[in-house]
Amino acid sequence: MKVLVTGGAGYVGSVCTHVLVEQGHEVTVIDDFSTGNRDALAPGATLIEGDVYDLIEDTLAAGKFDAVLHFAARSLVGESVEKPDEYWHHNFVTTLELLDAMRANGVQNLVFSSTAATYGEPAQVPITEDMPTAPTNPYGATKLAIDHAITSYANAYGIGATSLRYFNVAGAYGSVGENREVETHLIPLVLQVAMGHRDKIYIFGDDWPTADGTAVRDYIHIRDLADAHVLAMESNQPGNHRIFNLGSGDGFSVREVIDMCREVTGHPIPAEVAPRRAGDPATLIASSEKAKTELGWQPQRTDLRTIVEDAWAFTSQLGEAAHSAQQG
Numbered sequence: 354m355k356v357l358v359t360g361g362a363g364y365v366g367s368v369c370t371h372v373l374v375e376q377g378h379e380v381t382v383i384d385d386f387s388t389g390n391r392d393a394l395a396p397g398a399t400l401i402e403g404d405v406y407d408l409i410e411d412t413l414a415a416g417k418f419d420a421v422l423h424f425a426a427r428s429l430v431g432e433s434v435e436k437p438d439e440y441w442h443h444n445f446v447t448t449l450e451l452l453d454a455m456r457a458n459g460v461q462n463l464v465f466s467s468t469a470a471t472y473g474e475p476a477q478v479p480i481t482e483d484m485p486t487a488p489t490n491p492y493g494a495t496k497l498a499i500d501h502a503i504t505s506y507a508n509a510y511g512i513g514a515t516s517l518r519y520f521n522v523a524g525a526y527g528s529v530g531e532n533r534e535v536e537t538h539l540i541p542l543v544l545q546v547a548m549g550h551r552d553k554i555y556i557f558g559d560d561w562p563t564a565d566g567t568a569v570r571d572y573i574h575i576r577d578l579a580d581a582h583v584l585a586m587e588s589n590q591p592g593n594h595r596i597f598n599l600g601s602g603d604g605f606s607v608r609e610v611i612d613m614c615r616e617v618t619g620h621p622i623p624a625e626v627a628p629r630r631a632g633d634p635a636t637l638i639a640s641s642e643k644a645k646t647e648l649g650w651q652p653q654r655t656d657l658r659t660i661v662e663d664a665w666a667f668t669s670q671l672g673e674a675a676h677s678a679q680q681g
Contacts, residue, residue, distance in 0.1 A: 355379045356586070357418045357460075359405045359451070360425030361398065362389025364533070365466060365519075365578060368526045369422060370395040372579040381416060383408055383425065393529050406447045413458040420462035420586050423451060426496075429537060430470065433492035444495035445502075452506050463503065463514040464585045469598065469639065471497040471518060474632070478604075479571075479640035482518075482596050489632050504594045513589035517581055520600035520639045524574040524660040530667030539570070540661060543611055544668045547620035554622060556607050558629035561636075567607035569636040571600035574654035574663070584648045597648060600639025601655040609657065617661045 356373055360366040361382030367389070373380050380398040383405050394400060401408055405425045413421075426444045427433065433440040448465075455463065470493030471486045488494045503514045523540045525531070531541045545551045559566040581599050589595075605613075615622050644650045654660065 354419040354586070355417065356420050356422060357381050357383065357412065357416065358398075358422045358424065359383045359409075360389065360423070360466075361395070362386060362391065362393050363424055364393075364531050365522060365575065366422070366424035367393035367395065367529050368575045369424070369579045369582045370398050371526060371529055372576070372583060374398055376583065381412070381418070383412060388533065390532055393532070406450050409451050410454045410457070413454045413460055418460050420464070420589075421451065421455060421460060422464045422466075422582055422586065423448065424466045426466065428468075428492060429535065430490045430492050431537075433490050433495075437491040440491045440495050444492075445498050448499045449502060452502065452512070455512060456506065456510050461512050461591055462586060462589045463512055464582050464589070465499065465503060465514060465516045467500055467516040467518045467596070468493060468496045469518050469520045469600075469637065471500065474634045475637070478636050478638045479602065480598060480638065481640045482598055482643055500596065507592055507594035511591045512594075513591045514594045515585035515589055516594070516596045517585060518596065518598050519578060520571040520573055520598070520637060522575055522578055523572045524576065524654065524663040525667035526576045526579070526663070528667070528670065530575070530664060532671060539607065539610055540572070540614070540664050541668065543614045543622060544618065544665055546622045547614060547618040547665070548668060552623065554611060554624050555627040556611075556624055557627050557633060559626045561629075563606055563635055565606050565608045568633060569604035569606045569638070571602070571604055571638045572657065572660055573600050573652065574660050577652035577654050580652075581644060581648060581650045584650055588648065595647070597644040598639040598641055599644060599650075600641050601652060602639065602641055603655060604636060604638045605657050610661075613657050613661050614665075617658065617665050
């Protein structure tokens, strides 16, 4: 298939692009590198550099694409509270432009990178797709609004689409992993301590109603996530918008993650307990049964050790490259 990937130099988008190319698809990437990395681009993919909003109409008109995988978005929860205008424009308005360009150019296959933030603070876990959506920040609100827009476009204009709501994506795929200027995810932050880039990791609350008192989260390996995108793209049906949660189905506490990072890296990784953060739920775990049943998705890398080992191999590789550059 001829596939357009927006945000194909970001963490998730780049891994999905690598997998698409490996599987023989012809892939074009649009990315402005505001958060993506040139080193993450998949060899063999064609790059169109710039903003999706400005480029999407001409790109789809010229390309005769079979499908679009849409990752390009702002994704920092805290920033979305401070700058909601940027999030509504970059996320929602840009996606409307994408949907209109798809409609105008006869592209009927869309896979959208959504988020578990659409659910807000769930009343129960594991979280299923039929649970109420009540995002607690503009980031989650923009993604939920896009899901609604996609549903209406699918119903009215025959677009076949899938929204994939991720939980905590982690790990790496070979030479591609998490490498952001502003990092907010637990595993890469803990590994930064092991690399000597941070003095310690903070644990936000140790009095949660969980087994060890620290918050529990569901982690999904980035390669398993990429597989779900390909399966969704290959099975989309005209006029049908599907929504799937993607997670491992298991939860690991903050302490369990830190302990595993200590084991894998051999570093003591100092940790300090800090006050709870407002809006943090005690436990977030996904039910991915619908994706397994309807997509045939079978995650293969659900154990925490594999996730951390892959992330550490990538982080170490980055550190070696930076050291070599300094020596040179």
